[in-house]
Amino acid sequence: MKQVEITARITVSLFEELCAEEKSLIESAKSAAMNAYAPYSQFKVGAAVLLENNEVVIGNNQENMAYPSGLCAERVAVCYANAIYPNVKVKTIAVAAFFNGDYVEQISPCGSCRQVLQEVENKQKHPVRILLYGRNEIYIIKSIQDLMPLNFSF
Numbered sequence: 777m778k779q780v781e782i783t784a785r786i787t788v789s790l791f792e793e794l795c796a797e798e799k800s801l802i803e804s805a806k807s808a809a810m811n812a813y814a815p816y817s818q819f820k821v822g823a824a825v826l827l828e829n830n831e832v833v834i835g836n837n838q839e840n841m842a843y844p845s846g847l848c849a850e851r852v853a854v855c856y857a858n859a860i861y862p863n864v865k866v867k868t869i870a871v872a873a874f875f876n877g878d879y880v881e882q883i884s885p886c887g888s889c890r891q892v893l894q895e896v897e898n899k900q901k902h903p904v905r906i907l908l909y910g911r912n913e914i915y916i917i918k919s920i921q922d923l924m925p926l927n928f929s930f
Contacts, residue, residue, distance in 0.1 A: 784922045785918065786916065786922065787918075788915060789913065789916055790913060790914070791914060794907075794914060797826070798870070798907060798914075801824045801826050801832065801870040802824070802870045802872060802907060802909050802914070804822075804824035804832055804834055805822040805823055805824040805870040805871055805907075806822060806872040806879065806909065808823060808824060808835060808836045808872075809822030809836055809849070809872050809874045809879075810822070811836055812837045812838070812849065812874075813836070813837070813838045814837055815839060816841070816843075818875060819837070819874075819875045820836065820837065820873065820874040820875065821836060821848065821849040821850075821872070821873045822834065822835070822849050822871070822872050822873075823849035823850045823852070823854075823870065823872075824870045825854060825857045825866055825868070826866075826867045826868040826870075827861055827864045827867060828865040828866075831861060831864070833860070834853055835849050835850070835855075836849045837852070848885070848889050849871065850869060851888065854866065854869065854893065855892075865902055866896050867905065868905040868906070868907060869904055869905070870906075870907040870908075870909060871883065871885065871906070871907070871909065872909035873909075878911070879910075879911050880910070880911070881910040881911060881913075882910040882914075883908065885906070890920055890924045890927075891927070891928060894924060894927045896920075897919065897920055903918055903919035903920070904919065905917070905919075906919075906920070
């Protein structure tokens, strides 16, 4: 028997260190979070997707009393982008969350959102950069592979 070590590669950055395009994408995610429909948890999440054609598509979490019928911000944004730009690659997704009157530290996509991002990468044969906004630091992830190295794909 042997052991294998699996690690995640994450770059940690200050907001000020990001390029203008990344800052703008994060601001779009933060704005999207403020419009989330989260009457039950009050936990508002926004996502902004930057496409290869430089369009930005936003999404936010949509809760539902008949849990788990709601949707996460990442899936709303990615599916909306695919619906209106089906053949345009996703370059980057930014995610921000707001709770208790302030933006929170980085939140990571849930398992379902990770699988959707995996499918996007598989479809376009290109990684999707992930920016996770936090009040103090931004986590930059080069590909969903870093968050889900043992993914479900074939």
